[in-house]
Amino acid sequence: MKKRVYSKEKVDNIYQKKNTVKIVVLIFATLIAGGSVYYTNSLVEELKERERSFINLYAETLEMVANSEGDDIPFLFQQVIVPNNSIPVILTDSYGNYIEGRNLGLKDSYSEEKRARIIEEQLEEMRALYDHIEIVLTNPTTGMVDGYQFVYYKNSFLLTQLQYYPYVQLSVIAVFALLTYTVFSYSRRAEQNRVWIGMAKETAHQLGTPLSSLMAWLEFFRSDPDRYDPAIIKELDKDIQRLEMITSRFSSIGSVPTLKKENITSTIKGTIHYLEKRISTKVKMQVQSTSDDIDVLMNRPLFEWVIENICKNAVDAMSGVGSINIEIRQEKNKAIIDIADTGKGIQKSKVNQVFTPGYTTKKRGWGLGLSLAQRIIENYHRGKIFVKESEVDVGTTFRIILHTEKRSVNGEKTQNRPELMKEH
Ligand SMILES: Nc1ncnc2c1ncn2[C@@H]1O[C@H](COP(=O)(O)OP(=O)(O)OP(=O)(O)O)[C@@H](O)[C@H]1O
Ligand SMILES: [Mg+2]
Incomplete structure (x- = not known):
């Protein structure tokens, strides 16, 4: 009896432990996921800031280039305009008409129509994302304001990717964890199953031998009703039937019933x-x-x-x-x-x-x-x-x-x- 009480307490303990482990794993997973998202977000913010200041410089350079007739133009072009091969930018006139653009993913093989459509789509996107930067065009000789141009821009491909990266990474990890858990729990179930079946088969087998011996004894008693009380034989028969039922249950659960x-x-x-x-x-x-x-x-x-x-x-x-x-x-x-x-x-x-x-x-x-x-x-x-x-x-x-x-x-x-x- 001692064994039973012990086993119950142990089982209670196992359930409690299992729950605690689950909670600890969940807290850790949440902390890791939250930390990873937070860290990447701060990187994204920093990169965004850099891109914004670069675009401001870019717009200033464009303004200078447009308003200057000096020799510094090729130098400025080389230093600021040409190196931008990552941030998509569009320059428009004050009515919003496209003048030129960079990094828009336009290929030479595209038809005029397709190019126009892509430009329009990107311009819409940029308008929705950030305010435009104004370029003031002045007449170099009179110094009077001639008109305005607008610079539109959006996040570089790298920044966009970085924004989604932690979510993609966490999803991949989650899928992997789920898969591993499924495989492990399947093998654990298969193992439990083998134990169930094995134990049941063994029990049926073990019961079989004394049972057939008891049946033989019963027949022996029956053959001599004068010596052995039929009432006792009847009770014995019932018990044997009960034992047979137990054996058949165990043998049924140990095989494909x-x-x-x-x-x-x-x-x-x-x-x-x-x-x-x-x-x-x-x-x-x-x-x-x-x-x-x-x-x-x-x-x-x-x-x-x-x-x-x-x-x-x-x-x-x-x-x-x-x-x-x-x-x-x-x-x-x-x-x-x-x-x-x-x-x-x-x-x-x-x-x-x-x-x-x-x-x-x-x-x-x-x-x-x-x-x-x-x-x-x-x-x-x-x-x-x-x-x-x-x-x-x-x-x-x-x-x-x-x-x-x-x-x-x-x-x-x-x-x-x-x-x-x-x-x-
Ligand atoms: N009809 C019921 N009313 C109230 N509680 C129940 C009832 N049936 C089951 N339980 C609860 O579910 C538990 C598990 O039942 P289960 O039959 O699996 O095990 P057990 O009866 O405790 O032990 P065993 O059947 O192995 O001798 C029981 O201990 C009891 O707390
Ligand atoms: Mg029970």
């Missing part, structure tokens, strides 16, 4: 009948069905195990007094089974955890009943099982949904193939 059409109502009634004799008489069990002939594709020993687990939990939840109501109905090609109890209920924050292997609130629980039920319903029957509703001190309703018809794959009606590699 075959699904057969079974009547759901009679299967559930059979299980309830069996359970009724083993629990307190103060727990009332009731099965209601909208129809008596709802056939479901199932593996009977495994499905009975699910019902047993859920009902046992319900009995545990109501400390001996209360009722369990099972409602069965058909909706299209699905059978819906609601199992409602009047137990102590499950807290909202814990509802998502009840199917996790190892989660238990019981001193002597293993926390395996519901995870086994989920595995049986979802992996072996391709159905669904979930907590439909639960209220503390009022009760809990579990819902199971199973297929009533063979599901069609590629247009053909086929038998449900259990997906053994899926794990929860």
Whole structure:
């Protein structure tokens, strides 16, 4: 017994640790992402400032070139205008008509129309982005103002790229992280799966030997009714049958179970009948069905195990007094089974955890009943099982949904193939 208590505490610890690790990883990821975006943004701002002062100088140079007749023109051109091979600029007259431009991505092979369209588009973009810089044209001889020209510009390709870089980088990292996580969790699930199957097979195998020996003994006792009391033999037979059922459950879960059409109502009634004799008489069990002939594709020993687990939990939840109501109905090609109890209920924050292997609130629980039920319903029957509703001190309703018809794959009606590699 010591071992069980220890395992429960350990499991609680694992869940707490898992959550803490998740929170720490999330905080770190957010800090890294935020830091990276902040740093790149400050680089972008600095580069923007540089480009702005360069364009101011550029406009001043253009103004000087336009207003001067001196010898310094070629020098200024060489120093300021020519080196600008990154910032897109457009010079227009005061009416907004294009005079010249640089770095607009215009190729010689483009037609006049295409060039005009590109210039117009870029000019629109520049107008929306930054204010234009005015160039005052003066007459060199009279010194009078002759007119104005405008310089429009936008961010260089480098600056634009730098602006988006952290987002692209973070998205790539996020995709990579997600992919790695998926691969790891898949391999972890596959491993868990092998353990489940291996353990189940081994248990069935181990039980098999003493069971066949017990059956032989039973036959031996039967052969001599005068010496051995038939009442005892009957009880022994029941126990052996129970052991056989357990073995068949374990061997079914350890292999690909075959699904057969079974009547759901009679299967559930059979299980309830069996359970009724083993629990307190103060727990009332009731099965209601909208129809008596709802056939479901199932593996009977495994499905009975699910019902047993859920009902046992319900009995545990109501400390001996209360009722369990099972409602069965058909909706299209699905059978819906609601199992409602009047137990102590499950807290909202814990509802998502009840199917996790190892989660238990019981001193002597293993926390395996519901995870086994989920595995049986979802992996072996391709159905669904979930907590439909639960209220503390009022009760809990579990819902199971199973297929009533063979599901069609590629247009053909086929038998449900259990997906053994899926794990929860
Ligand atoms: N009907 C219910 N009402 C209230 N709580 C429930 C109910 N069913 C399950 N739970 C909660 O979910 C937990 C997990 O149930 P599960 O059947 O997986 O494990 P367990 O019953 O604790 O142990 P085991 O079934 O392995 O002996 C339970 O410990 C209990 O806290
Ligand atoms: Mg249980």
